[in-house]
Amino acid sequence: MKNIFEELKLSNETAVLICSPYNMKYFSGFSGGEGYVIITKENKYLLVDSRYTGIAKEEAYKDFLIFEFGLNYPLADMLKNILLENQIKNLVFEDDFISVKVFNMFINIADNIEFCPMSYDINKIRMIKSDEELELIAKAEQIGVDAFKHILSYIKPGVSEKDIAAELEYFMKKNGAEKTSFDTIVLSGERTALPHGVPGDRIIKNGDFLLMDYGCVYNGYCSDMTRTIMIGKADKKQKEIYNTVLNAQMTGLNVLKAGIGGFSADKAARDVIDEAGYGDYFGHSLGHGVGLQIHELPNLSPKSDIILEENMIVSCEPGIYIYGYGGVRIEDLVCVKNDGIRNLTNLSKELIEI
Ligand SMILES: [Mn+2]
The missing domain is CATH 3.40.350.10 (Creatinase/prolidase N-terminal domain)
Known part of the structure; x- marks a missing residue:
């Protein structure tokens, strides 16, 4: 302590x-x-x-x-x-x-x-986590990962955003979570362009992006993750947007390590989106610290002056949001290490089409 x-x-x-x-x-x-x-x-x-x-x-x-x-x-x-x-x-x-x-x-x-x-x-003071804290955050994140695997078999045309959100939350609580770490975000179709939208009664249908951003609290510690999947087959534009966000996310993850500034990680990912022509559609910062609080220091943002250190926990979550059309966000939670990161979100990021 x-x-x-x-x-x-x-x-x-x-x-x-x-x-x-x-x-x-x-x-x-x-x-x-x-x-x-x-x-x-x-x-x-x-x-x-x-x-x-x-x-x-x-x-x-x-x-x-x-x-x-x-x-x-x-x-x-x-x-x-x-x-x-x-x-x-x-x-x-x-x-x-x-x-x-x-x-x-x-x-x-x-x-x-x-x-x-x-x-x-x-x-x-809370930025660098102890081994015990790291274990609790990893456990919280694993509950979220398990919930994602579970929800894939639940999702089908006919269910609503609210249905999916409720099922995610029920699964996490049945698997050890005390509560959600923030209000679960489940959005479909053009509503995926609302970065922090609230799940509604919209029924998912073929051709939709489905964005799920959620997390839970385990022994006081938060988790956070986002996945965007396709209902049915992605068209060319949907694939392009998804792959651009994924490239940006992987680029961000690749530069993250102790000694890097929060601003440089943000820039590395942002440049990928800029170069693909979608710079105007990525309005938020790349990531944030996670611990007892869902949004805590350090930030990965253009304004961040914090140099990352070993055992800080950050999210890496670029997105592209085109109002009236739809959006994609992909978010992993990682532990900063001297030689890179340990990714706590043990899940593939290939576009899932169901
Ligand atoms: Mn987040």
Whole structure:
């Protein structure tokens, strides 16, 4: 377990306030999702209400003091006392997560305390995964891979996008997943051009692209994968688009390794799509980190300034989306290694026609 104080090089008068479920789980072990973690140089606190006290006691790391707030001991008083007892002058907080309401509560109780927004630095600590984390992510991804193999025998003309999404989710839950890692995306026909569309009642039919982007959570860790297949035979244009995306994806995978910048991986894949004449139809970035959170650092994007390191987990997912016609995305989840990658999505990417 990484020490947040050492990682962020904080002073003795600083406290870190964490309330996002991902960082709470990472730094305290508590998976309940609702609560407040406060870490000072000397002390670690987990504050929860009575709904979560039992879970907190079972899950929190042994060096955490667990306090229950409620009617008898209001949260604001508890926070104020902790800050006073530890003589805190700076409060590091998650600016990309904390609500205005909670932020205002702190402003009201904490006179003479400086607030330091540090989400980016805090989240960076989670980028390099431990062996145990890698195992959980690989397991989560394998559940998704198994779900894909299962769904191929379920898909036939007559079923709807919603039917396929429900079957994928049911399979993953029956096979050990706690929940989906994000809302399952199943799109067909011209709707495949909506990169993050929602499954609807559309019935799949011959000549459709069918795009499935989904993942699950296993012991708190997320998986993510996308496959696009054909219902019936692909025509010339469909083959060309599919092969362009596949080429871009393979190019991205081939350059990924420790020492490469997130921006260079993105560029390598993007160039393939540009050169094929589809540059205007690839609007999102190549990939993102995956861990306790479905979208986390590092990003593989034109704006990313992060140099990849061994045991980071990233997705590689280029796409081409032509509004009114359709689209293709292919996504694998990989572990960055010094000499390349370990691909966690153990599946062929040849165009499947069913
Ligand atoms: Mn993804």
